[in-house]
Amino acid sequence: xxxxxxxxxxxxxxxxxxxxxxxxxxxxxxxxxxxxxxxxxxxxxxxxxxxxxxxxxxxxxxxxxxxxxxxxxxxxxxxxxxxxxxxxxxxxxxxxxxxxxxxxxxxxxxxxxxxxxxxxxxxxxxxxxxxxxxxxxxxxxxxxxxxxxxxxxxxxxxxxxxxxxxxxxxxxxxxxxxxxxxxxxxxxxxxxxxxxxxxxxxxxxxxxxxxxxxxxxxxxxxxxxxxxxxxxxxxxxxxxxxxxxxxxxxxxxxxxxxxxxxxxxxxxxxxxxxxxxxxxxxxxxxxxxxxxxxxxxxxxxxxxxxxxxxxxxxxxxxxxxxxxxxxxxxxxxxxxxxxxxxxxxxxxxxxxxxxxxxxxxxxxxxxxxxxxxxxxxxxxxxxxxxxxxxxxxxxxxxxxxx
Numbered sequence: 001x002x003x004x005x006x007x008x009x010x011x012x013x014x015x016x017x018x019x020x021x022x023x024x025x026x027x028x029x030x031x032x033x034x035x036x037x038x039x040x041x042x043x044x045x046x047x048x049x050x051x052x053x054x055x056x057x058x059x060x061x062x063x064x065x066x067x068x069x070x071x072x073x074x075x076x077x078x079x080x081x082x083x084x085x086x087x088x089x090x091x092x093x094x095x096x097x098x099x100x101x102x103x104x105x106x107x108x109x110x111x112x113x114x115x116x117x118x119x120x121x122x123x124x125x126x127x128x129x130x131x132x133x134x135x136x137x138x139x140x141x142x143x144x145x146x147x148x149x150x151x152x153x154x155x156x157x158x159x160x161x162x163x164x165x166x167x168x169x170x171x172x173x174x175x176x177x178x179x180x181x182x183x184x185x186x187x188x189x190x191x192x193x194x195x196x197x198x199x200x201x202x203x204x205x206x207x208x209x210x211x212x213x214x215x216x217x218x219x220x221x222x223x224x225x226x227x228x229x230x231x232x233x234x235x236x237x238x239x240x241x242x243x244x245x246x247x248x249x250x251x252x253x254x255x256x257x258x259x260x261x262x263x264x265x266x267x268x269x270x271x272x273x274x275x276x277x278x279x280x281x282x283x284x285x286x287x288x289x290x291x292x293x294x295x296x297x298x299x300x301x302x303x304x305x306x307x308x309x310x311x312x313x314x315x316x317x318x319x320x321x322x323x324x325x326x327x328x329x330x331x332x333x334x335x336x337x338x339x340x341x342x343x344x345x346x347x348x349x350x351x352x353x354x355x356x357x358x359x360x361x362x363x364x365x366x367x368x369x370x371x372x373x374x375x376x377x378x379x380x381x382x383x384x385x386x387x388x389x390x391x392x393x394x395x396x397x398x399x400x401x402x
Contacts, residue, residue: 019112020251021365021400022122022244023052026234026358028197029350032130035231037067037354040128041079042086044233044355048126054237054247061093061114061123063107065354067130083126093120100389101301101357102259103127104236105396108361109257111238121240128233129353146391152265160226160304162266162391164218167306169272171220173321176309178220180324182211184305185224185347187332192344194334194375199228199350225305227351234358236365252368255382256290256399258283266391277314277386280395284384285316288399292316295399296379297367298338299360301387302345308332311386312340315397334375342367342375357387361398368400 025048032040041064049056064079080094093114099106104127111123146159170176189206192198206224214223237247244251260283262276263269285291298317300308309323317338318326326332332340343349343363346356364385366372382401388394 017116017118018241018253019115020239020241020244020253021108021236021361022239022247022251023048023054023237024234024362024365025051026197026362027128027232027352029199029228029230029232029352032231037128037130038079038082040130040231040233041067041083041126044126044128044235045083045087048124048235048237052237052247056087056089059087059089059122059124059237060091060120061111062087062089062091063094063111063123063125064096065103065107065127065129066096066098067128067354091120093123099394099396101303102387102389102394102396103354104357104361105257105385105387105398106259106394108236108238108254108398109259109396112254112257115238115240121243123238124235125238126233126235127355127358129355130231131229131351131353152267158218160218160221163304163306164221165266166272166310166392167220167304170306170310170321173273174324176321176324178212179208180328181220181225181305181309182208182222183324183327184302184309185211187327188302188341188345188347188349190333191339191342191375192348195344195349195373198344198348199230200344200348221304224347227303227346227356228348230350230352232350232352233355234362236358236361248369250369250402252365252400253402254398255401256284256286256288258285258287258397260395261393262395263393264390269391269393273310273320274314275392276395277311277388277397278316280397281315281384281386284397284399288401290382290399294382295338295384296381297342297364297377297383298340299342299364299383299385300340301357301360302341302347303351303356305347307388307392308340308345311388315384315386317384339377342372342377357389360385360387364398364400368402
């Protein structure tokens with residue numbers, strides 16, 4: 001049996017061929033009514049090839065996500081086939097895969113395994129996504145997609161309300177306040193104001209009071225506690241370390257990775273305070289030979305303000321139950337000692353449907369590469385990226401470094 005067949009993540013000995021993110025590109029989040037999901041894919045790939053000195057023939061593997069799922073429509077489950085035909089290439093490794101927001105973290109991991117095994121030297125991971133228009137039944141379609149068909153959906157599930165359960169449980173367990181959740185929105189907005197690509201760039205700062213005074217959504221969430229539904233996409237090229245150096249003077253090396261799958265439906269989650277993030281993080285730290293104290297910044301999937309608060313605890317970046325205090329203290333904001341979601345997060349950068357799990361990976365890589373512009377961190381040697389899919393059930397943790 002191969003060393004990684006023991007379900008303990010102990011496959012570092014296989015990594016004789018180091019892997020890196022060599023190049024990244026992301027569309028500006030927005031509304032693109034003239035483009036369907038596949039047209040967005042074409043635009044993502046076109047932009048990627050225009051930004052980097054890479055030809056289609058340089059791409060040996062191709063991974064994509066079904067387009068149209070977040071919009072509640074019929075998902076295209078063969079996107080990778082359409083894309084490699086469009087590019088005129090014959091990849092040695094390809095698939096269309098889906099694990100919700102965790103899809104792209106898992107893509108990076110699958111690409112790394114293919115490269116380490118010598119199957120391909122370069123794998124392009126690409127995604128594009130749209131959200132449904134208001135009033136088109138999209139909220140019901142999305143609720144149906146993530147809810148158990150017998151035990152949840154018939155009783156009126158609503159995605160913000162499901163996340164609100166996690167928030168209220170955290171409040172009950174640890175005394176976290178609604179104001180501390182609001183601090184997450186305030187922190188990410190400060191970062192967005194430094195990112196010209198963010199949907200909320202060149203707008204106004206948030207305050208805790210403004211968050212709490214915005215329209216109620218699902219207790220304890222108000223409007224600014226929720227991510228901004230937009231459209232867009234991104235591409236990430238994963239390569240061997242040798243090839244990465246030819247493409248980029250400072251690639252983002254994959255130091256460690258971990259994944260964990262805990263449940264399908266939220267009513268099957270055994271503990272709302274630990275649904276798989278800690279397990280995925282532990283595997284990533286073990287593979288990298290690092291600890292939480294080594295992490296200099298974090299990019300964490302933030303569909304709602306509760307997510308980065310709970311997941312920074314799961315990743316060991318602060319003590320259990322102290323996430324609210326960490327955000328309230330200013331540690332996560334520009335100038336703080338633990339920057340989180342330096343691109344503005346899904347809360348202020350924009351939540352690009354099926355592609356949303358790409359944004360934190362792109363930003364983590366840009367920080368390591370030193371190409372993050374005004375928001376570039378001085379301490380950028382090691383960062384952690386965590387994303388999840390479903391109702392916080394599928395988890396991917398990546399540790400990137402120089």
